[in-house]
Amino acid sequence: MQSRFEKIKLLAYRELIDVGCSTLQITEHHDFYFEGKKIIITSLQNYALLTNTPIEQLTLNGSYDDGMCIKGLRDILLVLYNRNKIHRRRRFTVLHEIGHIKCNHKQHGKQEEIEACFFASEFLAPTPLLLEIKQRGYEINTAFLTEHFGISIQAAEKKLKQLESTYTKNSKLEQELLVKFKDCLDEKFPLTIHSDNTISYSPYVPSRFSLQNNTGKYIEATAPKP
Numbered sequence: 333m334q335s336r337f338e339k340i341k342l343l344a345y346r347e348l349i350d351v352g353c354s355t356l357q358i359t360e361h362h363d364f365y366f367e368g369k370k371i372i373i374t375s376l377q378n379y380a381l382l383t384n385t386p387i388e389q390l391t392l393n394g395s396y397d398d399g400m401c402i403k404g405l406r407d408i409l410l411v412l413y414n415r416n417k418i419h420r421r422r423r424f425t426v427l428h429e430i431g432h433i434k435c436n437h438k439q440h441g442k443q444e445e446i447e448a449c450f451f452a453s454e455f456l457a458p459t460p461l462l463l464e465i466k467q468r469g470y471e472i473n474t475a476f477l478t479e480h481f482g483i484s485i486q487a488a489e490k491k492l493k494q495l496e497s498t499y500t501k502n503s504k505l506e507q508e509l510l511v512k513f514k515d516c517l518d519e520k521f522p523l524t525i526h527s528d529n530t531i532s533y534s535p536y537v538p539s540r541f542s543l544q545n546n547t548g549k550y551i552e553a554t555a556p557k558p
């Protein structure tokens with residue numbers, strides 16, 4: 333039987349495949365849907381202005397300062413984010429709230445919070461892509477995750493712990509994800525094959541090692557030959 337987190341992971345990958353972006357540059361301005369309905373994403377500030385609601389009231393005096401999801405009349409789904417937060421945080425908040433919607437959460441308990449964070453983390457930095465990049469010889473660390481996947485240091489640290497313990501099944505959806513982002517991965521994290529049959533990695537992201545073609549062993553990287 334699939335575990336709850338396994339299901340959430342697949343929900344995140346499904347969403348990532350459906351969202352129509354293959355460059356990992358997902359923003360809060362992409363279109364998200366739930367049960368055929370578009371999720372309206374806007375800032376807390378805009379919503380406060382439109383509904384003439386004081387922002388303090390909306391955020392319960394700052395308790396929900398980052399953002400929230402609201403189910404309105406006629407099942408309208410709203411995700412609100414605080415436009416005064418830095419982009420990285422805004423993005424994570426939006427995906428966290430979408431996670432609540434996709435997981436069909438009815439309350440904001442501790443478990444629901446963990447699940448929504450897990451959804452956002454798998455959406456923004458999907459484990460199968462990270463494992464693929466790792467296989468190409470790149471070192472996945474906090475700096476790498478914040479730079480290339482735009483997640484916070486805190487989220488990156490959690491992700492690293494998770495990467496140590498996650499066993500990724502080779503599901504059809506995970507394969508689909510790798511196909512969708514292949515061009516993006518090849519461009520950002522390419523392999524370079526040299527005339528002496530060694531493979532190294534683009535100087536775009538310096539790697540200490542290169543992979544020796546025939547043996548599969550890692551050797552100290554040498555300067556790429558023309």
Ligand SMILES: [Zn+2]
Nearest residue numbers: 428432445448
């Ligand atoms: Zn939440």
